[in-house]
Amino acid sequence: MSPRIHPSILSADFVNFDAELQRIATADLVHVDVMDNHFVPNLTFGLPMVQRIQEVSPVPLDVHLMIEDADRWAPDYAETGAYSVTFHAEAAADPVAVARRLREIGARAGIALKPGTPVEPYLELLPEFDLVLVMTVEPGFGGQSFMPQVMPKLQALRDERQRSGLDVWLQVDGGVALDTIAIAAEAGADTFVAGSAVYGKPDTDAAIAELRSAAER
Numbered sequence: 202m203s204p205r206i207h208p209s210i211l212s213a214d215f216v217n218f219d220a221e222l223q224r225i226a227t228a229d230l231v232h233v234d235v236m237d238n239h240f241v242p243n244l245t246f247g248l249p250m251v252q253r254i255q256e257v258s259p260v261p262l263d264v265h266l267m268i269e270d271a272d273r274w275a276p277d278y279a280e281t282g283a284y285s286v287t288f289h290a291e292a293a294a295d296p297v298a299v300a301r302r303l304r305e306i307g308a309r310a311g312i313a314l315k316p317g318t319p320v321e322p323y324l325e326l327l328p329e330f331d332l333v334l335v336m337t338v339e340p341g342f343g344g345q346s347f348m349p350q351v352m353p354k355l356q357a358l359r360d361e362r363q364r365s366g367l368d369v370w371l372q373v374d375g376g377v378a379l380d381t382i383a384i385a386a387e388a389g390a391d392t393f394v395a396g397s398a399v400y401g402k403p404d405t406d407a408a409i410a411e412l413r414s415a416a417e418r
């Protein structure tokens with residue numbers, strides 16, 4: 202199976218989203234970072250903007266919620282028609298109930314683990330999720346350095362996926378670039394978010410293709 206590349210529009214030009222979305226039409230999904238300035242110390246945009254991005258994007262959305270009270274808000278993001286909606290483990294009072302609701306609406310349900318969040322409590326919940334996002338930076342900002350020390354979490358998830366035969370995507374987000382993507386692929390990731398490594402390049406489609414082939418090796 203070919204690795205999935207999800208460019209993050211956090212590194213795009215925020216006043217030209219329409220054109221910026223057309224630049225990544227060869228991506229698998231477009232990664233949309235929603236931040237509320239509470240769960241993380243940064244603020245991006247909310248539901249009306251995601252709704253509009255969904256309408257103009259040639260590629261379906263992979264929404265990454267870095268917001269409090271996912272129980273209340275995550276389903277609304279799924280209602281926009283997003284392909285996947287991922288919330289942080291600490292941000293939901295009842296992560297399983299949120300995931301079930303997301304699936305009912307028709308989105309892939311994702312759970313995100315910050316670098317300091319252990320994976321063990323979530324291994325037994327794997328059947329409830331379609332995606333696990335292992336953060337390879339502290340969430341909040343683009344352009345940070347990849348943290349190889351979280352790779353054991355991916356290895357544990359890969360082993361559990363292998364054992365259970367579940368169809369769950371293992372995603373990494375943060376500092377993913379040509380010189381780091383193979384480390385994550387080797388540890389078990391199959392889905393790669395890249396902000397600066399795509400939007401920082403003049404030819405975004407070439408950057409996507411290069412990342413894909415670097416992950417395949």
Ligand code: DX5
Nearest residue numbers: 209340341343344376396397
């Ligand atoms: C960070 C965001 C990432 C960010 C990654 O909190 O979740 O999606 O855009 O940016 P890069 O790829 O530049 O590290």
Ligand code: ZN
Nearest residue numbers: 234265374394
């Ligand atoms: Zn993200």
